[in-house]
Amino acid sequence: EPEVTQTPSHQVTQMGQEVILRCVPISNHLYFYWYRQILGQKVEFLVSFYNNEISEKSEIFDDQFSVERPDGSNFTLKIRSTKLEDSAMYFCASSEMGQVNTEAFFGQGTRLTVV
Amino acid sequence: AQKITQTQPGMFVQEKEAVTLDCTYDTSDQSYGLFWYKQPSSGEMIFLIYQGSYDEQNATEGRYSLNFQKARKSANLVISASQLGDSAMYFCAMRENSGYSTLTFGKGTMLLVSP
Numbered sequence: 001e002p003e004v005t006q007t008p009s010h011q012v013t014q015m016g017q018e019v020i021l022r023c024v025p026i027s028n029h030l031y032f033y034w035y036r037q038i039l040g041q042k043v044e045f046l047v048s049f050y051n052n053e054i055s056e057k058s059e060i061f062d063d064q065f066s067v068e069r070p071d072g073s074n075f076t077l078k079i080r081s082t083k084l085e086d087s088a089m090y091f092c093a094s095s096e097m098g099q100v101n102t103e104a105f106f107g108q109g110t111r112l113t114v115v
Numbered sequence: 116a117q118k119i120t121q122t123q124p125g126m127f128v129q130e131k132e133a134v135t136l137d138c139t140y141d142t143s144d145q146s147y148g149l150f151w152y153k154q155p156s157s158g159e160m161i162f163l164i165y166q167g168s169y170d171e172q173n174a175t176e177g178r179y180s181l182n183f184q185k186a187r188k189s190a191n192l193v194i195s196a197s198q199l200g201d202s203a204m205y206f207c208a209m210r211e212n213s214g215y216s217t218l219t220f221g222k223g224t225m226l227l228v229s230p
Contacts, residue, residue, distance in 0.1 A: 106160035
């Protein structure tokens, strides 16, 4: 069964360092998303990506964040200068279409710890 | 205002019994989708069930069913014949027709199934 894969599963980084979280969405999907979940809290939307550009982003997704689809398969989230409060589980998701009845498939998540 | 409200931070149920996890939502869209995800302690997000706003019948997927009451804007998840492996965090989420249909999550309900 096709699945969304994320690497790495865990990342520890020092405050101020840049991190890149990687995702391989399901191959025929067109809509890609990043969400984050701070420990013990709800899942929050960061950004959606369609047709090689950002289609929507939340207030959390400030200038420190960027997304890229560098080739036909990868979808990356970059945090330029990490802060302690960026520590969270980051989920990549993809869906075939953008309609309301389309399921979003989530990856296993990357647990980011900023020290 | 919260778009998705899950009022039960935690629920306990005995094995083999049924349990209902509550979810109410707020939207002005006529077309929207409601989703339930399960998050076990390992952290991944597992899709369980979907209900469309125009669906006349309540959704069912195996032991999961959705008690959809559109006028009350509620979409409660019913798990029948609970199993120990059902112990997890459960999130209700909504996709609206506006924007690019990003998922908005509730705060979740922790379900513990005891033998």
